[in-house]
Amino acid sequence: MSYAQKVKEHAAKSSDASDITTIEAARAEVAALKELFGNLNTSSAGVGRQSVTVDNYPRWFRKSDSRSCMTKEDYAKYCNIVGPRGYTFDQAIQCGIDTRSSTGMAIPDEESYHLWRGWYDKMIFQRHGFPAGAIHPCDLDYSKIDTSKVPKNLNDYCVSTRIRAARNISGFGMPPGTTRGERRAVEAIVKEGLATLTGELAGKYYSLTDMSKAEEDSLQADHFLFQKPNPSAMISGCGGCRDWPDARGIYHNKDKTFLVWVNEEDQMRIISMQPGGDVFQVFKRWVDAANAIAKVVSGKGMKFMTDPHAGMLSSCVSNLGTGLRASMHIKLPNIIKLLTQEGLESFCSKIRMACRGTGGEHTAAGSDGKVDISNNDRLGKSEVTLVQIMIDGVTKLINFEERIAAGEGAAVAKEMNAQTQIA
Amino acid sequence: MSYAQKVKEHAAKSSDASDITTIEAARAEVAALKELFGNLNTSSAGVGRQSVTVDNYPRWFRKSDSRSCMTKEDYAKYCNIVGPRGYTFDQAIQCGIDTRSSTGMAIPDEESYHLWRGWYDKMIFQRHGFPAGAIHPCDLDYSKIDTSKVPKNLNDYCVSTRIRAARNISGFGMPPGTTRGERRAVEAIVKEGLATLTGELAGKYYSLTDMSKAEEDSLQADHFLFQKPNPSAMISGCGGCRDWPDARGIYHNKDKTFLVWVNEEDQMRIISMQPGGDVFQVFKRWVDAANAIAKVVSGKGMKFMTDPHAGMLSSCVSNLGTGLRASMHIKLPNIIKLLTQEGLESFCSKIRMACRGTGGEHTAAGSDGKVDISNNDRLGKSEVTLVQIMIDGVTKLINFEERIAAGEGAAVAKEMNAQTQIA
Numbered sequence: 001m002s003y004a005q006k007v008k009e010h011a012a013k014s015s016d017a018s019d020i021t022t023i024e025a026a027r028a029e030v031a032a033l034k035e036l037f038g039n040l041n042t043s044s045a046g047v048g049r050q051s052v053t054v055d056n057y058p059r060w061f062r063k064s065d066s067r068s069c070m071t072k073e074d075y076a077k078y079c080n081i082v083g084p085r086g087y088t089f090d091q092a093i094q095c096g097i098d099t100r101s102s103t104g105m106a107i108p109d110e111e112s113y114h115l116w117r118g119w120y121d122k123m124i125f126q127r128h129g130f131p132a133g134a135i136h137p138c139d140l141d142y143s144k145i146d147t148s149k150v151p152k153n154l155n156d157y158c159v160s161t162r163i164r165a166a167r168n169i170s171g172f173g174m175p176p177g178t179t180r181g182e183r184r185a186v187e188a189i190v191k192e193g194l195a196t197l198t199g200e201l202a203g204k205y206y207s208l209t210d211m212s213k214a215e216e217d218s219l220q221a222d223h224f225l226f227q228k229p230n231p232s233a234m235i236s237g238c239g240g241c242r243d244w245p246d247a248r249g250i251y252h253n254k255d256k257t258f259l260v261w262v263n264e265e266d267q268m269r270i271i272s273m274q275p276g277g278d279v280f281q282v283f284k285r286w287v288d289a290a291n292a293i294a295k296v297v298s299g300k301g302m303k304f305m306t307d308p309h310a311g312m313l314s315s316c317v318s319n320l321g322t323g324l325r326a327s328m329h330i331k332l333p334n335i336i337k338l339l340t341q342e343g344l345e346s347f348c349s350k351i352r353m354a355c356r357g358t359g360g361e362h363t364a365a366g367s368d369g370k371v372d373i374s375n376n377d378r379l380g381k382s383e384v385t386l387v388q389i390m391i392d393g394v395t396k397l398i399n400f401e402e403r404i405a406a407g408e409g410a411a412v413a414k415e416m417n418a419q420t421q422i423a
Numbered sequence: 424m425s426y427a428q429k430v431k432e433h434a435a436k437s438s439d440a441s442d443i444t445t446i447e448a449a450r451a452e453v454a455a456l457k458e459l460f461g462n463l464n465t466s467s468a469g470v471g472r473q474s475v476t477v478d479n480y481p482r483w484f485r486k487s488d489s490r491s492c493m494t495k496e497d498y499a500k501y502c503n504i505v506g507p508r509g510y511t512f513d514q515a516i517q518c519g520i521d522t523r524s525s526t527g528m529a530i531p532d533e534e535s536y537h538l539w540r541g542w543y544d545k546m547i548f549q550r551h552g553f554p555a556g557a558i559h560p561c562d563l564d565y566s567k568i569d570t571s572k573v574p575k576n577l578n579d580y581c582v583s584t585r586i587r588a589a590r591n592i593s594g595f596g597m598p599p600g601t602t603r604g605e606r607r608a609v610e611a612i613v614k615e616g617l618a619t620l621t622g623e624l625a626g627k628y629y630s631l632t633d634m635s636k637a638e639e640d641s642l643q644a645d646h647f648l649f650q651k652p653n654p655s656a657m658i659s660g661c662g663g664c665r666d667w668p669d670a671r672g673i674y675h676n677k678d679k680t681f682l683v684w685v686n687e688e689d690q691m692r693i694i695s696m697q698p699g700g701d702v703f704q705v706f707k708r709w710v711d712a713a714n715a716i717a718k719v720v721s722g723k724g725m726k727f728m729t730d731p732h733a734g735m736l737s738s739c740v741s742n743l744g745t746g747l748r749a750s751m752h753i754k755l756p757n758i759i760k761l762l763t764q765e766g767l768e769s770f771c772s773k774i775r776m777a778c779r780g781t782g783g784e785h786t787a788a789g790s791d792g793k794v795d796i797s798n799n800d801r802l803g804k805s806e807v808t809l810v811q812i813m814i815d816g817v818t819k820l821i822n823f824e825e826r827i828a829a830g831e832g833a834a835v836a837k838e839m840n841a842q843t844q845i846a
Contacts, residue, residue: 026449049509055604086472181478231654
């Protein structure tokens, strides 16, 4: 029986000492308690965490989903429910107090997702507008993508296209809650699995600890390699950067059009990217890679962490569901001149897109009007739907851009300002 | 009976299920286990931390006492012994992996000090050369201080004098392991207690959260107020800066010659300081303050965390024992010119003193040759002894400084270079 199963069984019982009537039952209860609390098996001291009370409730949250919807009652309900990695609810909310996390909450492992389910349901609704009990759809059939309306001269505007999503393997903690041993086991499994990929996906794994300075500098300069997250990032505030760079690394194919980040914010971030705007090719490669990795994982008798409601689990509530971000770096100087970057961002958010500078969140557009445009949703819509939203949005924006160049600025401004929020 | 007491009692027993022969004993054992593992009382899920194995051993430590003396056997022995605040041995060593801590180890609370005692004994010996079982002396009798040899013109050299030491109240976690509720309770107790002080010690408590920007800037400019420790500090790496600035603050008297830092690296840092070199007055004020605070604490039925071997407990192994640092900012331009700052530092370490720039560790002396000189030891010698070491060392250094000015540079250099390490 799995540990999670034992936990469920134990939860179903509510015996206390006075219920015990036979010596056999008593011995069984003592043995069960001692086994559940592994401390007792290995330590002569036999101590465990004591409960906290609602006195321990944070005095504030920084601006985040946690601040928007947490109550003392939520806290009281979950603050003493501790999963197998000993990671507490307090540790999970700490990033909402000490960092600039927009969610203000981590998911340390699959067990805690289930143990704190009521709270995550509430938070997911706050973040994604996705109601408790709703089933998240998954669709990786890239043949459904419609690129027929994309302008033929797309590459005059689009510099590059990128799709990424997270995957985590069931049975191991995610970065916030993982142990060192689990982190290394995940790295070994992923490294071994990726080594079996062939064709376009064939490549090599580079461990962050073994990488030469030259390799590291070159990968970072080209924006392929992740860096250690800064202390104000969510993943730092929830313990996800412990032991950095131990057991982190990057896999890429020869052309660097397919990459896997290992043990950064998630166990895996699968990335497909290339210059220009051929989103079909980028998405197809991403799906092929995700399927190939899933096959490798299932070949080892393992599976990804998934849930009917939350889809693919991730360290961050913002990345539940598909965890998919499809983005283009695209030049829209006329729109920005007409509406400012803020105006463009506002329009994008209404059509469920996100727009930012290519340096990341809260950065300015380049002097050539280059911005990063992506789908805004992650959960409740399928991968195919999200990529299509990105394609349609970009098509619309390029159309506006060209009309402004053709002297229709006033009409375009009116049209963009009149855009209402779509569902 | 206190929780710590219960832990000790439980540690003394090693019963397992098969030892139980009567129903009463069984019920008692079940009740004791359920009480110790508070999770069961408050959570319907009834889950607890599972054991980790030696696979979880860190791949490296940064340069620190932990790196110097930890073995996999030490780790295996303590990695699953968890105290009442759920703070793990892994959390305590994390600062040795991720930060520039010179110890590489935190002490989260009194219970964990006892639970991990074998390891702390080893580490204390590594850090302080103080063997397991040895009794730490305490002596606050300031009348024993001998300042008769201090040069009359001390203030020509000495800019200021400062003495500080840590105090933590038993029953509450120290900053690395404390809960939010405990941290606030400590703040309330300390604030209330300090408000009863009279005479020279009378002053006011300023909470970091309530302080005006002007008050904060003014206190920081004068080096009275602590700042949020940076992410590479030991206290950041062990969780001691969670919820910053909640429940932190500073008390000071009218002249700012007596200060108490609350919930920075320790629950309390008691500080006495003033311009010039009157170390007797500074030490007397410090002792009066420490005694007055002890009286307030005992008046509330509480006591400081102390141990016959480790003296006053502190978050940091480096501050065990007295936790006392007596320092002077003193101008020694001739010595630095003759021997370099490195040479001065080396000489100081041989006479059990520490020397650094006045900007803190690893900073350079001022252009006027101003350095910060302090006692180097904390544990195994009494407060009186440590202050006397500082006085005698400074007296010796000023003597050298004056002899160099009088043209005896060659003789002084020879003498200083010939200094051997004293015990």
